[in-house]
Amino acid sequence: MAEPWTVGVEQEFLLVDPDSRRPVPLAESVAQHAGAGHDVQRELTPFQIEVATPVCETAEELAERVLAGRVHLAKAAHAAGCRLLASAIPPIGTLGPPPGTDDRRYRMMEHSHRKVIGGQGVCGMHVHVGVPGEDVAIRVSNALRPWLPTLLGLSANSPIEHAEDTGYASWRSVVWSRWPISGPPPHLDSAEAYHRLVSTLEGTEVLLDRGMVYWDVRPSAQHPTVEVRVSDIPMTARDAVVIAEIIRAFARTAAESGDPGRVDDTVLRAAYWRAARDGVDGLAVDPRTGGLRPARDLLGELVSWCSGALADASALSTVEDHLTWLEAHGSGAARQRRAFGGSPDARGLVDLVLAETVRDAD
Helix, strand or coil, X not given: CCCCCCEEEEEXXXXXXXXXCCECCCHHHHHHHHCCCCEEEECCCCCEEEEECCCECCXXXXXXXHHHHHHHHHHHHXXXXXXXXXXXXXXXXXXXXCCCCCCHHHHHHHHHHHHHHCCCCCCEEEEEEECCCHHHHHXXXXXXXXXXXXXXXXXXXXXXXXXXXXXXXXXXXXXXCCCCCEECCCCCCCHHHHHHHHHHHHHCCCCCCHHHCEECEEECCCXXXXXXXXXXXXXXXXXXXXXXXXXXXXXXXXXXXXXXXXXCXXXXXXXXXXXXXXXHHCEEECCCCCCEXXXXXXXXXXXXXXXXXXXXCCCHHHHHHHHHHHHHHCCHHHHHHHHHCCCCXXXXXXXXXXXXXXXXXX
């Protein structure tokens, strides 16, 4: 059971060939080499692998566990003859064939959602924050809606696909938006209203089960947490920890604050699109006003609003230092794009991301 304001992180990665740098379907072998020491799971395709931290109480523990999971999987991948890549889409090659993971549920998804499932082997990061109950999870979800595009922009790490610049900082989020229940959740009045709506959607067979509620915030179906799913997989462990700590601090601050009011769904969708295109390095739509502002200004406002909770978690200086670092070096998407440089061969870009995936390891 997760205590209130604890945090855990699920990280999804691509598996790539060390020579071609293209995705390879070796998840089963990597999972076997990983053993039982970490919470390792297979994903939608055999080109992907996931590792989850345990429930963490302190910022120090979270940082240690996020990096340890990456290092452990990287070693398992190496033993299986491939490499672990923290990019939300493959910069070179595609995710098929062969077909998806040989799992009954995934086969049912292929049957029900058909071509939508094609190319969905993209990699994100899911952050779980322990909350006192589902009504608090819904309160956090409502409060977080205007800030989801800011978190998406901060995490953006998928600009290059098929060795071509997509023009987007987070192409993963565009690909993922094909799912019928994805993107920002609706504003909901209670946990009961959430469950009524999900039951209705299950009745339509749009959802096969509650695990297919792919909104970017949801009460977890398996844990006493609010789960935030908006992020690309960040390039580095430090990127991942900073995003997770901001989300944890936001959840606590929102739970202790009043109702922030609603934002227009259409304007919020527009803000999502702008965040996916420009990331944190450009202009952003403020869903509360509909106006354009520098994305970094919105990010600074977000951090300032939950700075008290960040300080309580001993994470404020880490977050502020990282934002300063981003000013000088840019987001994961910007760093990928610089490494790519318009070259017809994206191998140098893949090599950069491979190194950055476990950069903070000794």
